[in-house]
Amino acid sequence: MLHIPLIVNIFISIGTYLMTLRMIPRFKEMFISASLYGKDLCKKTSDKIPESLGVISGCIFLVGLFLFIPIPFSFKEQTTKSNEFPHSEFVELVAALLSICCMILLGFADDVLNLRWRHKLLLPTIATLPILMVYYVNFNSTTIIMPKFIRPLIGHSLNIGVLYYIYMGMLAVFCTNAINILAGINGLEVGQSIVISISILIFNIIEILNNNQISGHLFSIYLITPFLTTSLALWNYNKYPAEIFVGDTFCYFAGMTFAVVGILGHFSKTLLLFFIPQIANFLYSVPQLFHLVPCPRHRLPKYNSETDLLDISSTIFVKNGLGVLGRTCVFLFRYFKLIKWQENKDGTITTNNFTLINFVLHVFGPVHEKILTRMLLGLQVVCTLIAFTIRYPMAKYFYDT
Template sequence: MDYFTILVSAFISTCCYFTAAHIIPGFRDMFLKANLGGIDLCKKDKRKVPESLGVIVGCVFLVGMFFFIGCFYYLQQEKGFSNSDFVEFLTALLSICCMILLGFADDVLDLRWRHKLLLPTIASLPLLMVYYVNFNSTVIIMPKLVRPWIGMSLNIGFLYYIYMGALAVFCTNAINILAGINGLEVGQSIVISSSILMFNFIELTRNSEATQHAFSIYFIMPFLAASLALWKFNKYPSRVFVGDTFCYFAGMTFAVVGIIGHFSKTLLLFFIPQIFNFLYSVPQLFRFVPCPRHRLPKYDPETDLLNISTTEFNKKDLGLLGTIFVQIFKTFRLISWSEKPDGTVTTNNFTLINLVLVLRGPTHERTTTQILLGVQLCCTVVAFMIRYPLASFFYDA
């Protein structure tokens, strides 16, 4: 393990934190003058808050990484710095930069959903090309139970690249659909990045020659530092909004370290709440159940609490798949359901935020964020249990 290079990365990450913390307040008024702001719907005063500040944090991260690449090249000259390492750094930054651009464009232009699915796929292509040239490993290790029939490993070929492309799309959109209340986007990104950082350090202590995990650390530390600076201003009561820019920036950063770091499957373990939120949202996302344009919780100014947001439709309008999903959710008591004699139904919107409010009742915004981040932390513990103690039951290590 190259401790000195990691210390250099930690120093640059610290600089990223203080730089972001210093310049974010200075850009608030500039963004408001450019009409990049929005009303905080969950506050009594309906104040206008500057939006898309995630682009500032993304730029600080990129500048920090540019400095680190120069330091890394200088430190590794005597150890045989390879061109492939340099290409990996630049390609990873290219993919991240593309997603920052997409996120900012979405904040300004309000792109359609099909663009949000297509552009992350295109942005991940340079990364997949580098993976193909430098590694081209498409072999997956099979669990012990199926090895007598399939063998120790299975080469899935091109399907592995489809999986990694889908991973990039999922990561860049997963945080974006679990958002909408103060501090949630940045908070979950901090927990996920901390989990990834801890995982990489564990892997390096087990195998000091696992350079791909060092690569992941070099990207995650400055991201985590810049996100912590943003958290100061985005937590309740939020003084800035991060916008889609930060969500896409964070998601692509996670996808980059997972793909180049060769732990894309482990990465998904840190996205358990996001995976659940996506599966829970599927009926509305794919229009099996009517979906309003906005599914944010409903704010009650009299109590200063969040309530579930609802959608109303006639039960006859549900197709077969919609009926199946609704019946499953009702069986496990995952939705509120009110039905009138004429068949008109009122139910909550299918998001994890609304589910918390269904289970708990009206809750303050700060408390709701704390509950969701607590769930994220608990899922991280579960992820590490799956990755280490339980994995030995299914694999050799």
């Protein structure tokens, strides 16, 4: 009986894939008519490309899981209390869908209204409250296991209380925005989300086979499988050359889905291991994100129409016009050769924009957009292998009793 909900979930996920694949072409002209379109700045053509199509995959994902809601409880394995309904698990699933639904709505609002950055930090925090409340009511476990080398000083475990809830709230904010700032070329947002979701799925399967937190990892599989299939259908239209843009809607939808399964699936710390490129991109982007260094509105790579290749995009500033923190960041980045540095005759400095995309171009030189996407997704896969190495072989040296 345990496997029937999983089989149903897989069939529903296949249905959501086919539905997403079929619905997106039908909505393209409707979005353009509603002025939800843009132009691909990394190509010669100036055709109108519909934006925010991530809302289609998000809505189909929700419909699929709404249909799935009664399945796990109808076929739940009988226990000694056979007449007792599993209210806690039911509330988990409903709260998870509520948080994801809120982020799809807020992401679409961002695409339409172009919200400010402070709203992009506040809104995911608010949308996370339902799952934090469910976590508090059902589990309220805020104890973390300490590494072996710290145990003589602190003990085997440490209860950090409310700090753990702050961490989980910040995790949701990070996940939703980390994918959003590592974007700008065809297929990258959806592609990295596909790799991360496959990584989570593999991790869930390994943990179930090891008989660890089976209910939590099954819950994660129930959400990640339809997310993966709808994303694969979306990627079919967003990969190079993109027929659609997914918008901030998809980035918020993907990030909140990952945060939800990490928190309610009880692997929020492991989840961050699958975000190594996103963490690196965030740290590299900090000087511009916090305006320690001038940050242009768009940090997309610069397109060369003659060669059809992408090269680094630049920002220009006066060296003495930066604050102490800005000068420190620039000095460190220049010292470790993480940025391109050019001193101009007028006393200004030209550097590449601080994004992982520009850093790859800084290291390898101009490349075609399709190749650049493959390089970044290849990096995501390599980092996933590193994540599994850290999570399993290396973790034994730090946490085995």
